[in-house]
Amino acid sequence: MERLQAFKFELQPNGEQAQHIRCFAGSCRFVYNKALALQKTNHEAGEKFIGYVAMAANLPLWKRETGFEWLKDSPSQALQHALKDLEKAFKNFFEKRADFPRFKKKGTGDSFRYPDPKQIKLDQANGRIFLPKLGWLRYRNSREALGELRNVTVSQSGGKWFVSIQTRREVATELPQGGIVGIDMGIARFATLSDGSHFDPLNSFKKHQQRLKRYQRQMAKKVKFSKNWQKAKAKVTQVHINIGNARKDYLHKASTSISQNHAIVCIEDLQIRNMSKSSKGNAETHGKKVAQKSGLNRAILDQGWGEFRRQLDYKLMWCGGHLIAVPPHNTSRTCPACGHVSGENRQTQAKFECVECGYENNADVVGAINVLERGQRLLACGEVAQLGSSAKQEPAEVS
Known part of the structure; x- marks a missing residue:
C-alpha cells in the first residue's frame, strides 16, 4: 500500500534566509492575487474561466513589467504552484465545496511550495534541508521523515516558519483491530460511542x-499598525495558535484511540456549515434568538468535528479499517428498541425515554446506537457512503 505523508518541522533560518522566505511568500501572494483579479475581470466581461496553462503564460510577462522585476528573485516553480492553488480554489468553488476565492492578505496563511524533489536535498542526520534560492536551512529535527521525498511546503504561523516535507513510501497493509462502532457527535459530550463510552x-x-x-480590547485601544498595536496583535495571534494546537492535539489523540481499536466506524454525515449558520437575518427580516444561536455556533465550531472526521478517515485507512457516513436525521429521537420516532422521546439534553415502549438510556448513547444500526444496514445493502479519503495528503504534524 502506498502512503503519502507529510512531516512538519519548525525552521531555524538565519536573518538573510528569513528575509528571503518572507519575500518568496510575498511574491506567491502577489501572483495569486494578480491572477485572481484577472479572473474576476475576465468573468465580469462574460469570458470563460482561464485555465492554469493559459494563466501561467502570463508569468514571464509579469516578471518583465516595470516595477515587478523582483518576481525574478523568487523560485519560478513556487510562483507556478500559486497559480495551481488558485485553479484548485476555483474548482472547489465550481463544485460547491467552497466559497468564491478571496484575495490573500499579508501575514495570513503565508506559504509557498517546492514541487520538484530533484531540487531539494534532505540531510536528516544533521537536521538541515537544502531549498532552491535559500540554501541549507536548519530545522528542529524531532523525528525521522520516512519515505522518498516528494515536495516541500514552507509556511508561517505565529511569527515562526515551518517546513512540511511530504514523502511517499510503501507500507504493509494492516489488518483492522476490533469490531464495528457508531459515534454520535455532540457538545456536552464530544463523541459518544455505541458501546457506552465517550x-x-x-x-x-x-x-x-x-x-x-482582554488582549483584543487592549489591541483595539492602540493606534492601528503602530509598534504597540503590533505587540498587542502578536498576543492575540499567540492565543489563537494555542487554541488551535490544543484542539488539534486532542483530536489526534481521540481519533487515534478510536481507529486503532475499531475496524469499522459509523459516523453522522453532519453538514457543519449549515448547522453553524448565523441567525441574524437581515434588515427586513430579523432573526430569532440570535444570542443563543451565536453561542451554539461557537460551541459547535469549538469542537472541530470536521477535522475529527478527516483524521478518522485516513487513520482508519492506515489501520485497514473503514469510515461510513450515515444520514444524521432523527438519530437521537428514534427508539432503538421499538423504532418509534418522536421529539418527545428526548426528555432533556441527556435523557432519552421512549413514549411508546418506555426504553430509557442516555440520549447520546441512543444516537450512537442508531448511527451504528444505520451503518450496518448500509453495509448489508451494499450502499456504503464512505467518506472521501484524505489519507494520501495528510500532514502528520510534528515540531
Whole structure:
C-alpha cells in the first residue's frame, strides 16, 4: 500500500534566509492575487474561466513589467504552484465545496511550495534541508521523515516558519483491530460511542475566551499598525495558535484511540456549515434568538468535528479499517428498541425515554446506537457512503 505523508518541522533560518522566505511568500501572494483579479475581470466581461496553462503564460510577462522585476528573485516553480492553488480554489468553488476565492492578505496563511524533489536535498542526520534560492536551512529535527521525498511546503504561523516535507513510501497493509462502532457527535459530550463510552469535550476556545477578549480590547485601544498595536496583535495571534494546537492535539489523540481499536466506524454525515449558520437575518427580516444561536455556533465550531472526521478517515485507512457516513436525521429521537420516532422521546439534553415502549438510556448513547444500526444496514445493502479519503495528503504534524 502506498502512503503519502507529510512531516512538519519548525525552521531555524538565519536573518538573510528569513528575509528571503518572507519575500518568496510575498511574491506567491502577489501572483495569486494578480491572477485572481484577472479572473474576476475576465468573468465580469462574460469570458470563460482561464485555465492554469493559459494563466501561467502570463508569468514571464509579469516578471518583465516595470516595477515587478523582483518576481525574478523568487523560485519560478513556487510562483507556478500559486497559480495551481488558485485553479484548485476555483474548482472547489465550481463544485460547491467552497466559497468564491478571496484575495490573500499579508501575514495570513503565508506559504509557498517546492514541487520538484530533484531540487531539494534532505540531510536528516544533521537536521538541515537544502531549498532552491535559500540554501541549507536548519530545522528542529524531532523525528525521522520516512519515505522518498516528494515536495516541500514552507509556511508561517505565529511569527515562526515551518517546513512540511511530504514523502511517499510503501507500507504493509494492516489488518483492522476490533469490531464495528457508531459515534454520535455532540457538545456536552464530544463523541459518544455505541458501546457506552465517550470522550469529554476539550472546549479549547471557551477556556481561552476571556484572555482572548482582554488582549483584543487592549489591541483595539492602540493606534492601528503602530509598534504597540503590533505587540498587542502578536498576543492575540499567540492565543489563537494555542487554541488551535490544543484542539488539534486532542483530536489526534481521540481519533487515534478510536481507529486503532475499531475496524469499522459509523459516523453522522453532519453538514457543519449549515448547522453553524448565523441567525441574524437581515434588515427586513430579523432573526430569532440570535444570542443563543451565536453561542451554539461557537460551541459547535469549538469542537472541530470536521477535522475529527478527516483524521478518522485516513487513520482508519492506515489501520485497514473503514469510515461510513450515515444520514444524521432523527438519530437521537428514534427508539432503538421499538423504532418509534418522536421529539418527545428526548426528555432533556441527556435523557432519552421512549413514549411508546418506555426504553430509557442516555440520549447520546441512543444516537450512537442508531448511527451504528444505520451503518450496518448500509453495509448489508451494499450502499456504503464512505467518506472521501484524505489519507494520501495528510500532514502528520510534528515540531
